[in-house]
Amino acid sequence: MANHKSAIKRNKQNQVRNARNKHSRSTLRTFVKRVREAVESKDQNAAKEALAAAIPVIDKAASKGVIHKSNASRNVSRLTKLVSTLG
Secondary structure (H helix, E strand, O other): OOOOHHHHHHHHHHHHHHHHHHHHHHHHHHHHHHHHHHHHOOOHHHHHHHHHHHHHHHHHHHHOOOOOHHHHHHHHHHHHHHHHOOO
């Protein structure tokens, strides 16, 4: 356990950041899952809408440092490719 005042503060900051990142990552996974479910149900309109909603969430997670920007780009690319298979 932290003994110094600065170490205690650092632990508190880490807990807050961890909770924030966990929420962001969870939200991101939910939006990606919605796109995949729409593609599985072969609903092109729903898939396009879900993709349009997911892309800003992915980009925001990358800009906040929750995921790497290359990871975000790869996710967007793969989801776009997946949705385009319906058309």
